Amino acid sequence: MFEHLGISFVWLLVAYTAVTVVGIIHMYIFHIYFGVPNAKQAGTSYLKSPAYVKTIPYQALYNVVLFPVFLWFYSLGVETDNLKELMFYTVIQWTAMSIILDYVGWVLIPHPFRFTIKEFYVDYQPWISLIYLAIFVSHYIAGFFI
Template identity: 40%
Template sequence: MLLWYVAAYFIVTAAGILHTIFNITVLHMKSMKESEGMGEGYEKTKPWHVLYNIVIFPVFAYIYYSGLTSVTWESAVLTSFIWGTITVILDLFGWVIIKHPWSLTFRQFYVEYQPWITLIYITIYASPFIALGIIKII
């Protein structure tokens, strides 16, 4: 379960970072050093973050479920709780508490990143149910 979660989290995070780098280097948008906040290059990627999550996390939940002998509502609830809660904790430490060049303040991450961060968390918590629905339809 956690292997597929880590893979999804890594891919989504890498996509966001690479998108920001693309905006700055190829499209010549301003970086965080050249403008307020996280910079234009990052700001323009925010709406895409939800899309990355709604595509990637259900796919990896589906892959995880494919390895199980049966998939139940209870397994979706458990997976949802674990994946969503780990994400909230990882984000807090990885983007706010541990300082690095791209770290954010609590306000930047939880207030200024609205509505995107809330939609991302809803998406991750919902992903196991989306995958369960796909399995039941197929």
């Protein structure tokens, strides 16, 4: 279960980065091509930025599409007798590690897009829960195609 944790973490980081980049690109598409304001109002977080707000309903979709792809790529490089079990334990690890990465990257580390705990885990509901659910069910989606 834990023998491939290092390579699993690398694939998680690739998937996590891909989802983040797609989200940022999507936000800028709303801003540049559709004229949705991207700026936040003074004293508010980027969670209130109109371009960001427009992307929120799609964010779980980025995860439900991209995480199974990267899970499948990861599974190609791992030899196992039970692929479904490997995928199941991997998504449990990925979901837990994503929760930790989110907390560190979006709440703890100071940067312009930083959220408070309340903004990220309360105001961002139900979306953050749907994102974690999308990561968790990615083994079902990837398993469907294998």
